[in-house]
Structures are given as structure tokens and as C-alpha cells.
Amino acid sequence: MSFQRYESRNKAGVRTAKFVLKMDPPLGSYINASNSFCFAIPNGGVPVAEGFCSHLDIKYDILIVRKVKIPYNPEAGFGSVTTDGTVLLNKPLLSQLNLTEDQIQKSIATTKQEIQERLAFYHKKTFLGERYKELIEDKHIFMVDDGLASGFTMLAAIQMIKKYFPKDIFIAVPTAPQRTVEKLESEVKDIFCPNVKRVAWFAVANAYKHWYDVPESEVQEILNHSNFYVDSA
Numbered sequence: 293m294s295f296q297r298y299e300s301r302n303k304a305g306v307r308t309a310k311f312v313l314k315m316d317p318p319l320g321s322y323i324n325a326s327n328s329f330c331f332a333i334p335n336g337g338v339p340v341a342e343g344f345c346s347h348l349d350i351k352y353d354i355l356i357v358r359k360v361k362i363p364y365n366p367e368a369g370f371g372s373v374t375t376d377g378t379v380l381l382n383k384p385l386l387s388q389l390n391l392t393e394d395q396i397q398k399s400i401a402t403t404k405q406e407i408q409e410r411l412a413f414y415h416k417k418t419f420l421g422e423r424y425k426e427l428i429e430d431k432h433i434f435m436v437d438d439g440l441a442s443g444f445t446m447l448a449a450i451q452m453i454k455k456y457f458p459k460d461i462f463i464a465v466p467t468a469p470q471r472t473v474e475k476l477e478s479e480v481k482d483i484f485c486p487n488v489k490r491v492a493w494f495a496v497a498n499a500y501k502h503w504y505d506v507p508e509s510e511v512q513e514i515l516n517h518s519n520f521y522v523d524s525a
Contacts (some may be wrong), residue, residue, distance in 0.1 A: 295487050297501045301336060301438050304466035304500070305343025308436075311486040312348070312360040312464060319482075323348060327459075328432040333449060334410075335506040336438035336496075338514055344436055344464060345520040352436070353427065353522050354515075355452070356410045357445045360403045363395050370396075372448035373403040376409070376420055378455065380448040413508070414515075415523070427522070428456035435461060435480075438506075439496030440468035443476050452481050467499035 298304035313362055330352035332341030341352045359369030360381070370389060371381035379400055386396070411417070433453055440446055446463060453461055460481035467487040477483055487499050497503035515521045 295499075298466055298499055299501055299508070300345035301339035301466075301500070304438065305340040305345075305350060306347050307486055308340070308464050308466050308484060309347035312462075314483045315482075315484065323350065323432060325350050327339075328434065329353075329427050330434040330436055330464075330519075331449065331453065333357055333435075333437040333445060335508060336509050337436050339506065340438050340466060341436040342514050342518055342520065344434070347463065348522075350434070351520050351522045353433075354414065354511075355449050356407055356446050358403050358406050358410070359445075360399050362389060363391070363407045371400070372445055373400065373407055374448050374452040375407060376424060376452055376455075377404060377407070378448065378452040379445075384513060410430045413470070422448050424456045428453060428458050430459050433458040433461045435463045437465050438467075439499060440465050440472045440476070440485075441494065441496060443468075443472040447479065450476075467496055469494040495524060 298307065310397065313400035316524075328348075328350045330341055330345050330350055332338045332352050332354050334356060337412050345352045356375045357372050360373060360379070362368045362370055370386045370391075371379060373379050417423075435446060435449055435453070437446060450461060461479075463476060463480050463483040463485075465485050467489070468485045470488050470490045473483050473485060473488055
């Protein structure tokens with residue numbers, strides 16, 4: 293049966309949740325609102341999480357990840373910083389860039405400032421350690437985005453989540469290349485993805501009928517009207 297492209301990110305989230313419930317052993321038999329939680333990576337992961345969590349009846353929060361930009365090529369990055377300041381550097385790439393330690397630290401500092409600005413935008417506190425411990429410790433955690441590409445952003449998010457002692461971590465995404473699934477599967481309990489592609493060239497957009505970059509106004513609209521978003525401010 294050929295893959296039917298997703299109508300929207302929200303519907304992609306619902307289909308991914310249904311995919312989770314079909315798995316054997318039946319994960320859905322022990323997932324509930326008291327023992328499970330979800331983190332969405334904005335912007336595209338938020339409408340996916342809304343559909344995903346509404347179907348599983350669990351709550352979610354956002355987990356901001358920003359790339360650490362290469363000083364002379366700001367479209368590219370050599371690492372990522374997460375909401376709580378966790379830094380993950382792409383060391384193989386970094387070893388080829390010939391950056392000074394000062395350049396590296398300045399780029400990290402700039403990225404951390406961007407994170408603080410995003411936290412302010414979403415009306416969140418700048419230190420969320422205790423709150424994250426409450427949401428994550430001894431819980432089944434689902435990590436949701438609209439798809440995986442290289443997987444580096446998701447890996448940075450996972451490294452952050454592990455600091456707060458989850459019971460286990462699952463990745464739930466509508467689409468991903470096989471090579472990225474293989475790269476990340478050792479980092480988590482399981483990966484749920486209805487559309488895994490064995491291709492040399494991969495684009496998340498190809499799994500969707502109507503692809504667009506989700507604006508922050510849409511993210512705010514979803515969060516403001518959601519019954520599943522937990523404002524951790």
C-alpha cells in the first residue's frame with residue numbers, strides 16, 4: 293500500500309498516534325495522562341503534537357532548540373542549544389571549521405540569548421530546571437516534531453531530557469529517513485514513524501500535501517486554545 297501524504301501537521305500527529313497504538317506489544321495499554329508526557333519542538337512540531345496528544349489524551353510542552361551558527365555562514369550550524377541551556381556540538385564538523393575557542397564560545401552565547409528571547413516570547417521563566425524535573429522524572433516521554441532530517445536537533449533535545457531522569461524516551465515523528473532512524477534508535481526506547489524512507493535525498497516536506505513554514509503566530513494560536521498544552525511558566 294502506497295503512503296498517503298499528510299493533509300496537515302495536525303492530522304500527521306493523529307496518524308502517528310494511531311501508529312503508536314497499533315504497535316506490538318501494545319504501548320497504548322499503559323500510556324496515560326498521569327505517567328506520560330510529550331515535548332514538541334517548535335515551530336513545526338507544535339501542530340503535530342496537538343494532534344498526537346489529543347488522540348493519546350496526554351499533555352505536552354514546547355522544547356526550544358536553536359542551532360549554534362557558524363560565524364561566517366549563519367545559515368549553517370555546528371551545534372545546538374536547548375531550552376535549559378544544554379549544548380550539543382557537532383564535533384566532527386567543528387574539527388573541520390578551524391574556529392577559535394573565542395568564536396565558538398561567542399556563537400554559543402549568542403544562541404543562548406536567542407533561547408532566552410524565545411522563552412520570553414512564550415512567557416516562560418528563564419530557569420525551568422525544577423519544572424522539567426516535575427514533568428519528566430519517571431515518566432514515559434514522547435519527543436515530537438514534524439519530521440526528522442539529520443536528527444541533530446532531536447538528539448540535542450534528547451540529551452536535555454535525559455538530565456531529568458525519564459522512565460523512558462520515545463521519538464514520535466510522521467516522517468524520517470532510514471539513516472536517521474538508525475542513528476537515533478540507540479538513544480531512545482523506541483522510534484515511532486509511519487513513513488520511514490530509504491532514499492539518498494530526503495525532505496520532510498515531501499510527506500505533506502501542503503507544506504509551509506509554520507509562523508509563530510500559528511504556534512501561539514494553537515497553544516492559546518489547546519486543551520493539552522501545559523504552560524510551564
